[in-house]
Amino acid sequence: MNVDKIVETRVVREVVSSSPLWDGVVAQVSAAVEARLFRAHEGSWDEPVTEEAADAAIRAGVRQGVSWLSAMIDDPGELWQAVYGLFGDGVREALRAAYGAKAEPVKPSQGLTAQVLDVAEKKLAAALTYELPARSEFHPGSAASEVDIQLTKIATDAVLARLRHIARSSNFGEQLHANLASWESVYSQAIGAAAGEARMSAMMDVADLSISQGILSARVPTPEAVAERVQMLLNARVRNSLRDAGVLASPLSTKSAFDVRVRIAENIRDVLAAVLSRAGEAGGAEVAGKLREAAGNEPEAEVKAMAAARAEAEVAQVRAFATEQVQANVAHRVMSWASQLIKNEERPQTYELVKEGLQAALSLYWRRLSGQYDSWLSYYDVMLRLGVKEAERLKPMMELAGHAGWAWVWQDVAVITERHSGIHRDAEGRLHCEDGYAIEWPGGWGFCVWHGTRVPDEWILDKASLTPEIALGWPNVEQRRAALEILTWDRVIRELGATVVDEHSDPQIGTLLRVDLPDSPGQQFLRVLCGTGRTFALPVPPEVRTALEANAWTYDVDPSELEDLEVRT
Amino acid sequence: MGMKIHRIRRKAAQGDILIRRVAEVPEGATAVDPENDGGYVVAHSETGHHHVALGAKSFFALPNGMQSYLVAKGPITIEHRRPHDTHEPMQLLAEEAMEAFVDGGEGEVIWEIRRQREYTPEGLRRVED
Numbered sequence: 019m020n021v022d023k024i025v026e027t028r029v030v031r032e033v034v035s036s037s038p039l040w041d042g043v044v045a046q047v048s049a050a051v052e053a054r055l056f057r058a059h060e061g062s063w064d065e066p067v068t069e070e071a072a073d074a075a076i077r078a079g080v081r082q083g084v085s086w087l088s089a090m091i092d093d094p095g096e097l098w099q100a101v102y103g104l105f106g107d108g109v110r111e112a113l114r115a116a117y118g119a120k121a122e123p124v125k126p127s128q129g130l131t132a133q134v135l136d137v138a139e140k141k142l143a144a145a146l147t148y149e150l151p152a153r154s155e156f157h158p159g160s161a162a163s164e165v166d167i168q169l170t171k172i173a174t175d176a177v178l179a180r181l182r183h184i185a186r187s188s189n190f191g192e193q194l195h196a197n198l199a200s201w202e203s204v205y206s207q208a209i210g211a212a213a214g215e216a217r218m219s220a221m222m223d224v225a226d227l228s229i230s231q232g233i234l235s236a237r238v239p240t241p242e243a244v245a246e247r248v249q250m251l252l253n254a255r256v257r258n259s260l261r262d263a264g265v266l267a268s269p270l271s272t273k274s275a276f277d278v279r280v281r282i283a284e285n286i287r288d289v290l291a292a293v294l295s296r297a298g299e300a301g302g303a304e305v306a307g308k309l310r311e312a313a314g315n316e317p318e319a320e321v322k323a324m325a326a327a328r329a330e331a332e333v334a335q336v337r338a339f340a341t342e343q344v345q346a347n348v349a350h351r352v353m354s355w356a357s358q359l360i361k362n363e364e365r366p367q368t369y370e371l372v373k374e375g376l377q378a379a380l381s382l383y384w385r386r387l388s389g390q391y392d393s394w395l396s397y398y399d400v401m402l403r404l405g406v407k408e409a410e411r412l413k414p415m416m417e418l419a420g421h422a423g424w425a426w427v428w429q430d431v432a433v434i435t436e437r438h439s440g441i442h443r444d445a446e447g448r449l450h451c452e453d454g455y456a457i458e459w460p461g462g463w464g465f466c467v468w469h470g471t472r473v474p475d476e477w478i479l480d481k482a483s484l485t486p487e488i489a490l491g492w493p494n495v496e497q498r499r500a501a502l503e504i505l506t507w508d509r510v511i512r513e514l515g516a517t518v519v520d521e522h523s524d525p526q527i528g529t530l531l532r533v534d535l536p537d538s539p540g541q542q543f544l545r546v547l548c549g550t551g552r553t554f555a556l557p558v559p560p561e562v563r564t565a566l567e568a569n570a571w572t573y574d575v576d577p578s579e580l581e582d583l584e585v586r587t
Numbered sequence: 588m589g590m591k592i593h594r595i596r597r598k599a600a601q602g603d604i605l606i607r608r609v610a611e612v613p614e615g616a617t618a619v620d621p622e623n624d625g626g627y628v629v630a631h632s633e634t635g636h637h638h639v640a641l642g643a644k645s646f647f648a649l650p651n652g653m654q655s656y657l658v659a660k661g662p663i664t665i666e667h668r669r670p671h672d673t674h675e676p677m678q679l680l681a682e683e684a685m686e687a688f689v690d691g692g693e694g695e696v697i698w699e700i701r702r703q704r705e706y707t708p709e710g711l712r713r714v715e716d
Contacts, residue, residue, distance in 0.1 A: 495603070495705075495714050538708055548602060549674050556714065557706045572703045572714070573605040574653065585593045586600040587667075587675040 423459075444469055452504075453478065468500040477504055486510040487535055490543065490555060499554045507545070507553070516543075522565040526586050530558070530565040544568040549587035592664070593677040601665060602674045603703035603714045604630050604638055612656045612697055616647035619655070629655060629665065629700045638674075639666050644695070652713060657698040 423437050440458045442451035448470030449456040455464025455475075466478040474497075476483040481504075489501035489510065502510060510516065511531070519530040519542065528546030535541050544556045544565060558568040570577040593599065598607040621627055622639070627646040630638040640646070642663045648655040657663055659679065667674035679698050703714040 493712075493715070542706075549600075550602070556703070559706045572705065573600075573701045574704065575605065575607075575701065579598070579605075579607070582598065584595050584597060584599050585677065587593060587602070587677060 438464075440464075451478065455479075468504060471496050471500045473497055473500050473504075477501060486514050490514075490533065490535065490541075490557070495554060495556070499552060502553070502555055520564040520566075522569075527569050527580065528565045530562065530568050542568065544572065593675060595677050595679050599677055601638060601677060602630075602667060605701040605703070606665065606677075606679065607699050607701070609656070609697050609699040612647050612658065613649065613654075616649050616654075616656055619646045619648050621646070627657065629657070630702060637667075640664070640700075641666065653702045653704065655700045657700065659696045659698060663698065 421437070437459075438457050439460045440455065442449070442454070442456050444450035446469075449465075449467040450469045451467065454466075455478075456467035458464030466473050466475045468478070477500075484501060484504060486505060486509070489498060489505055492498040492501055514533045514535070516531045516533045519532050521529045525547040526549070528544045531543045531545055533541050533543060540560050542558050542560055542562065544558050545553060546556065546569065547553050556568075556572055558571055562568045562571055564577075566577045566580060570580050573579075595606065598605075600606070619627060624641075626639045626641045627643055628637045629640050629646070640657050640663050642659070642661060643657040644660045645658045646655065647658070657679075663679040664676055665679065666676045679696075704711050705714050706712075
């Protein structure tokens, strides 16, 4: 971390507090839906479109709305996934539909409108009820359901914001305003603290459980034993919980939560209806102008979006590694607190102190800005270029992303971390480096990755430390494969004096090798090609005689069972 | 992603799992709850790259952790969820049983999922990725 890199905190603070993300998404989605509907109804673009094409465009617009809504209900940080859907899928499909067909101009019809509403309703209902079974069902009243409520609030707010926008800018505003007021009071009564706080307390629940179970389940409560137990539980729970953060909000299983979703669905339908009739009005000149302008840029936008999608995928991979590392650091920090404290304290007090330490560590994790890892910003960058001026409010965050990694911003001070200083990939875009960190930061911190598989640093940085014995004995099969690739099979066979016992004509059945390892003479391995084109090594018992027998043994089936496999992927 | 979907009628392998049709769910297998998206994780991965079955009616597992059973009333799709080096998805169809699937038929098809194992001098171990 470079503390001399203090940024203008006021600007960043303003961005954070104004929560522009939602407004931006809402504006963008409604503009996209409007664009498609306008095109379908007016048929006044230079290239006329068929009713069929228009219908497809509308469907794409509706799908965009659904993606948007899912994104709202999911973790805001995972918005990029929806963004991929919005751009990669929606825009491409709409473009194909609109520009691909050049027949009769389309006329607005009641049938078309009804159809759109029907599709919209069904899709929205599907999206809203998609992940109903649930976590909160098992933990009623837990922090997880609090998260549900909070994120639902965010989604609701977004809907309300959209409705306000419509209310302000259309003839039928008064009626909508009336609806709006009543919903707002219902929702505001149901909801308490900020979403971040709820998330925090969900995390604390997890931590709570890990620590209490760790302390209780260590047979002899020595500091080391407790530390080990807590570490284990924490690692698993924190990892799962963080990984699941994106779906934490989805499982709304309680009746009331379901009702909230249905209400949102109904509201969205109203929004669509409003947009539809507005698009049908002759006076939509302002909208039309804006949309024409945007449409002129669409092919360009598509190219950008594809580039952005590629970047999304790559950044996501980097982020996954970075997140894992940070989690490990958090857990490590907690552990050193735990073991120090447990040495000197009685249990109940220890528990409180450990909890406090954990809270501090976790709050560091959650209160961050992700800088360059906020890959969803690339979407708004494209939007900005398309002239969606709401996205301007994200400019400070984009600037931050252009210059920094994770950042923590407080009232008068900010800690900004450096961007990585090096990143290496293979031809397929997977993190990969044969002779150093695949991704590294100034200060000498980094990860070693072999074609997308994280491997112990020393395998890459100190090649001599990786021996054929270590490779073949490595418990994780993916890392074992990577180790064997690093060493090369030729070298492994040569150095260990491996002999071929049997080679099947089908490389997916494999080759049976016999190796005398120092502490395990007469060990047999099946070298086998996987459906993904990679070669794995699986230890098999010394008594199997053929590759087919060995392969069948791994699945515990008769060798004849493998002769009529339909496919192996 | 333009990935090919293999249609399976009887038996296939996907990475470290073997899938085949069997007559019934054996005794001792217990029901497993579905995931949030209604799918069943037929093979967990430490690194989050699960094999997931979508479209099954229910799912049972033996306590040994090596065999589990999907109960189908229609086609099931098996996906390998990973951003790279992904196994192609497959659809389990059971041709001769398709009649039982349509028109609200009562027919069921059982698919067995067998996890791959490997040998250690101390005993057997499930293949983990």
